[in-house]
Amino acid sequence: MLAGVISASLVGIEGLLVRVEVDLTHGLPMFDLVGLPDPAVRESRERVRAAIRNSGYRFPVQRITINLAPAAVKKIGPHFDLPIAVGILAAQGLLKKEKVGSYLIAGELSLSGQVRKIKGVLPMALKAKEAGLSGIIIPEGNYAEGMLVEELPIIPVRELANIADYFNQGRVIDLERAGNSPRTGRPEISIDLKEVRGQEEAKRALEVAAAGSHNILMIGPPGTGKTMLAKRLKTILPPLTRTETLEISKIYSTLGLIEADLGLVQQRPFRRPHHNISPAGLIGGGKIPEAGEASLAHLGILFLDELPEYHRNVLETLRQPLEDGEITIIRAAMTAKFPARFMLVAAMNPCPCGYYGDSLKECSCNTSLIKRYRARVSGPLLDRIDIHLEVPRPTVEEITGEKAMGEGSQEVRERVMLAHRIQQERYQQQGFYYNAELTGKRLEKYCVIKRTGQHLLKEALETLGLSARAYHRILRLARTIADLEQSEEIANEHLAEAIQYRSLDRKVF
Numbered sequence: 001m002l003a004g005v006i007s008a009s010l011v012g013i014e015g016l017l018v019r020v021e022v023d024l025t026h027g028l029p030m031f032d033l034v035g036l037p038d039p040a041v042r043e044s045r046e047r048v049r050a051a052i053r054n055s056g057y058r059f060p061v062q063r064i065t066i067n068l069a070p071a072a073v074k075k076i077g078p079h080f081d082l083p084i085a086v087g088i089l090a091a092q093g094l095l096k097k098e099k100v101g102s103y104l105i106a107g108e109l110s111l112s113g114q115v116r117k118i119k120g121v122l123p124m125a126l127k128a129k130e131a132g133l134s135g136i137i138i139p140e141g142n143y144a145e146g147m148l149v150e151e152l153p154i155i156p157v158r159e160l161a162n163i164a165d166y167f168n169q170g171r172v173i174d175l176e177r178a179g180n181s182p183r184t185g186r187p188e189i190s191i192d193l194k195e196v197r198g199q200e201e202a203k204r205a206l207e208v209a210a211a212g213s214h215n216i217l218m219i220g221p222p223g224t225g226k227t228m229l230a231k232r233l234k235t236i237l238p239p240l241t242r243t244e245t246l247e248i249s250k251i252y253s254t255l256g257l258i259e260a261d262l263g264l265v266q267q268r269p270f271r272r273p274h275h276n277i278s279p280a281g282l283i284g285g286g287k288i289p290e291a292g293e294a295s296l297a298h299l300g301i302l303f304l305d306e307l308p309e310y311h312r313n314v315l316e317t318l319r320q321p322l323e324d325g326e327i328t329i330i331r332a333a334m335t336a337k338f339p340a341r342f343m344l345v346a347a348m349n350p351c352p353c354g355y356y357g358d359s360l361k362e363c364s365c366n367t368s369l370i371k372r373y374r375a376r377v378s379g380p381l382l383d384r385i386d387i388h389l390e391v392p393r394p395t396v397e398e399i400t401g402e403k404a405m406g407e408g409s410q411e412v413r414e415r416v417m418l419a420h421r422i423q424q425e426r427y428q429q430q431g432f433y434y435n436a437e438l439t440g441k442r443l444e445k446y447c448v449i450k451r452t453g454q455h456l457l458k459e460a461l462e463t464l465g466l467s468a469r470a471y472h473r474i475l476r477l478a479r480t481i482a483d484l485e486q487s488e489e490i491a492n493e494h495l496a497e498a499i500q501y502r503s504l505d506r507k508v509f
Contacts, residue, residue, distance in 0.1 A: 001025075003090035003097050006104050006133065007083035008124040009075050012289065012329075012336035013250045015120070015127030017104070019069045020080065022087035027063040033084075035068030037075045038288070044081045047109050052085055055113035055160040060092055074334055076288055079118040082107035082137070086163055095167045103155070104128040104136045105163075113160040117141030122246070122253035125149040137163065145258045148249065193232045194408040198398030202229055205389045205501060207412050210236050211419035212435035212480030214473075215322065215344040215384065217307070219503070220391030221358045226347035229391070230303045233345060234270045235409035237300075238417045244299050247339065251291050251298055269300030269342075275309040283317045289329040289336035294321050297342035307348040308376035315381055318344070322384045325437075344385065348377070359393055383469045386436065386477055388503040419483040435480045439472075447475040449490050456492055460499045474498045 001024040008015045031045045052059045066084055068075045083105040090100045106124055108116040121142040126149055128136045135153030138146050146154040155166055165171040193203060202218065206229060209216045218226040240248070248265045252258050258265075273282060273293045284292035294302060304310060321327050325341035350356040351370045356363040365373075382388070424433050430442065438446060449457065461471060477498035478490045485494070 001091045001093070003087050004101050005083040005087040005090065006101065007080055007106050008104055008120075008127055009073060010077070010120045010123060010254055011073070011334055012338055013123055013254050013291065013295075015123040015125075016073060017127060017131060018073075018075060018080075020083045020087050021067040021069060022084070022091045023065040023067075024060055024088075024091045025063045025065075029061050029063065031064045031066075033066045033068075035066075035071045035075060036073065037068060037080075038077075040078045041068070041075050041080050044078060044084055044109075047078075047081050047111060048085045048088065050111040051081070051109040051113040051160055052088065054111060057089060057094065057160075058092075060088065064088065077119065078108040079106040079120070081109035082115060082157075082160070082163075085109060085160055089164070095164060099134075099167050102134040104131075104133050107137070107139045107157065109160065115139045115157050115159055115162075117256075119256040120254045121145045122148060122258070123250050125152055125154070126246075126250070128152060137166070145249075145253060145264075148246065148264050191232055191235060192409045193235060193412060194405045196225055196228055196232060197405070198394035199225055199229065199391060200406055202389055202391050203406060203412070205387050206233050207236065207416060208477065208480055208484065208497075208501075209233070209343065209345075209387055210412075210416045211484050212386075212423070212476065213343055213433075214386035214436050214477060214480065215346075216387040216389060217346045217348065217382070217385045217504075218389045218391045219348055219350055221361070221393055222349060222354045224391045224393050226391050227305055230301070230305075230345045230347060231270070232409065233343075234268055234301055236412045236416050237268050238413065238420055240266070240268060240299070248299055251295050251338070255291060255296075257296075267300075269297050270303065271297040271301070271342075272303045272305065275304075275306055277310070277314060279314050279317045282314055283321060283327050283340070284336075284338050285329055287331070289331060289334065289338075291338045292327075294318065294340040294342060295327060295338040298339045300342060301345050302342045304344070304346040307346040308373055312376060312378065316378065319380060319384060346385065357392075382504055383467055383473075386473045387501040389501065390503050415484060418486070419480065422483045422486070435476045435483070438476050438479070443472055443475060447479050447490060449475075449478070449495065450492070453490065453492050453495050456495055457499075464499075464502065466502065470502060474502065477501060 003022045005020040007018045007020050009018050033042055033045060049059055086100060086105055089095050090097050104124060106118060108118050110116060117139050121138050122145050125136050125146050129149050129152040135155055136146060137155040137157060140156040140158050143156040155172060157163060210233060220226055245264050252265055271293045280286055282292050283294045284290055321340040327338045327340045329336050351363055351365040352373050353364045355361040356370060423435060427433055478494040481494040481497050482490045
């Protein structure tokens with residue numbers, strides 16, 4: 001007796017269809033599981049055996065062979081419990097085989113037969129729709145997540161017995177749609193840029209960074225508002241599109257971070273890892289590759305506070321993702337790719353004591369100590385950060401509120417969104433969206449400067465000793481500043497503002 005069930009495995013953040021083949025033959029009772037299963041899949045034998053018995057069915061006293069195809073791909077996770085159990089029931093003739101084989105089935109079983117929530121339902125559902133399957137059968141706890149995929153029937157189950165009810169009698173468990181459908185809409189912003197007193201130059205730099213998706217490093221004494229500014233940067237970013245929502249939600253789904261009653265990531269991510277994070281925690285990894293903080297910040301913000309306190313080998317792992325926008329993790333069993341197109345926002349003190357150049361407190365650090373402190377962040381990494389921004393101590397009038405508050409997030413966001421639309425119209429045939437992604441010939445095509453601008457830029461290069469990468473980043477920044485001004489041409493004042501954002505190239509602490 002032979003039966004086949006379709007399930008899925010995860011490779012990075014993509015779903016891969018897996019056929020669960022079940023063969024029941026006469027002979028000594030055995031339960032063989034082949035097809036490169038990991039320990040969690042191998043242990044499913046005991047869970048499946050108990051779940052079938054405790055659900056009121058007879059477990060076959062026969063030789064059972066389960067094959068997970070394709071055999072060359074490692075199968076990971078306990079979500080194969082449910083398809084294996086369904087395959088055994090179908091092989092016994094307890095379920096209609098012709099219907100069972102047209103659905104993607106995934107779920108973890110308890111010993112009592114209850115179906116538990118699993119990771120990675122969203123990429124599995126997207127794969128099921130792409131393959132033209134009749135639907136997907138998933139745990140009730142993943143229902144809202146599955147509902148994100150339009151035009152795909154989602155069959156939620158609470159226990160193994162619900163499967164037989166559906167395939168044999170067409171019954172689906174009664175779910176209150178209002179309580180299980182994903183909530184939508186953009187939550188209200190609880191923080192606002194106008195709450196930051198003073199720091200008008202810093203706010204302008206944040207606007208430029210947001211408009212072109214540029215990386216930014218803020219340098220200043222403690223208490224000047226660097227962290228406060230970083231947190232409010234997300235309030236001036238445009239809302240997510242439907243495509244971006246699904247792209248981010250796929251990453252969070254693979255780690256089980258999708259809220260059961262929400263179903264999707266509604267806001268751009270803001271990730272703030274601690275400075276003792278490991279390389280695997282930052283860019284992903286592990287024996288079974290999983291996404292790290294860099295991928296969780298995809299299409300959002302990765303904020304590294306106190307940048308020099310991070311281990312240097314950890315920071316260096318960001319160099320490749322900052323250039324390519326993705327992370328590739330190679331293991332013996334598989335190669336996984338994770339998207340990592342984020343804005344890097346970093347903050348640091350100017351010296352170990354924090355008060356070099358401060359207007360009120362005197363610095364207690366000597367020159368060699370300051371240089372060693374700065375050297376914790378390598379030159380190649382600094383080159384990949386477009387904006388170096390000095391954040392000085394605000395004045396007494398600004399702190400006490402005697403000066404008028406600046407613009408709020410809504411006003412700034414409107415200008416940022418206009419700049420984004422200009423870039424999207426310009427690059428719609430190029431396969432990218434933001435000025436920060438300009439490279440090579442595209443940079444030459446879209447960042448044309450006048451002869452006077454060329455002289456200004458040449459003088460800056462000779463004076464500051466800028467690298468070729470820094471030169472290109474100045475051009476990208478100037479292009480973004482021009483877009484904010486709705487200017488087709490890059491004027492000298494746009495170049496001058498872009499050059500001033502390279503403060504670490506102008507002087508040594």
